[in-house]
Amino acid sequence: MGRGKIVIRRIENCTSRQVTFSKRRKGLIKKAKELAILCDAHVGLVIFSATGKLYEYANTSMKSAIERYNSFKEDQQVTNPESEVKFWQRESDILRQQLHTLQENHRQLMGEQLYGLSIRNLQDLEKQLELSLQEVRTKKEKILTDEIHELNQKGTLIHQENVELYKKVYGTTDAAALATRKNAFVQFPYGGGGGEYPQTLFQLQLCQPEQEQYCETSGSASATK
Numbered sequence: 001m002g003r004g005k006i007v008i009r010r011i012e013n014c015t016s017r018q019v020t021f022s023k024r025r026k027g028l029i030k031k032a033k034e035l036a037i038l039c040d041a042h043v044g045l046v047i048f049s050a051t052g053k054l055y056e057y058a059n060t061s062m063k064s065a066i067e068r069y070n071s072f073k074e075d076q077q078v079t080n081p082e083s084e085v086k087f088w089q090r091e092s093d094i095l096r097q098q099l100h101t102l103q104e105n106h107r108q109l110m111g112e113q114l115y116g117l118s119i120r121n122l123q124d125l126e127k128q129l130e131l132s133l134q135e136v137r138t139k140k141e142k143i144l145t146d147e148i149h150e151l152n153q154k155g156t157l158i159h160q161e162n163v164e165l166y167k168k169v170y171g172t173t174d175a176a177a178l179a180t181r182k183n184a185f186v187q188f189p190y191g192g193g194g195g196e197y198p199q200t201l202f203q204l205q206l207c208q209p210e211q212e213q214y215c216e217t218s219g220s221a222s223a224t225k
Contacts, residue, residue, distance in 0.1 A: 021049060029057045042068065 011017040036059035044065030047055040
């Protein structure tokens with residue numbers, strides 16, 4: 001004789017319920033493993049016990065199984081015309097809200113529509129502007145420093161070319177002494193008007209701008225000149 005048919009209903013006895021849960025959970029996970037191996041299926045199994053304990057099994061990874069499930073559900077919703085309309089309406093509302101927030105932030109950064117902001121909000125806005133200004137200044141100084149470095153390299157190359165020309169015209173001994181001098185310059189004893197035109201190696205660097213000083217002269221002093 002075979003076993004009698006089991007009525008599927010909640011087991012009232014707590015101990016029997018826990019024993020049945022443990023046995024059937026193990027059997028379900030075993031069947032899931034066999035299904036994945038035999039049929040080359042992508043299987044993801046999630047079980048929560050009555051006490052809230054989690055049991056899971058995935059033949060690849062649970063994260064990839066959940067992502068694949070969510071992607072499939074989204075594709076299914078889009079294929080339905082009514083669901084597609086609702087989906088794009090939600091997307092439109094989200095984008096509209098994001099655009100409104102960005103426009104409001106832009107106006108506040110421009111110093112407009114500051115009414116209604118608290119002291120904390122104004123302080124946060126001030127910090128954001130200071131950080132942005134600091135980044136702009138840092139970028140500007142980097143560009144200027146790179147340009148000055150490039151100009152200094154060009155000046156060094158020009159100086160070396162002048163030394164080579166000096167060697168060819170006046171010999172190697174004087175040119176060797178000339179090349180070892182710091183901030184050396186090359187003078188050519190010929191030129192327009194009989195003057196001398198020194199070629200000096202300049203070194204450029206980035207400096208803080210100096211403040212102009214203005215002095216006022218008295219009326220009597222200007223009168224005496």
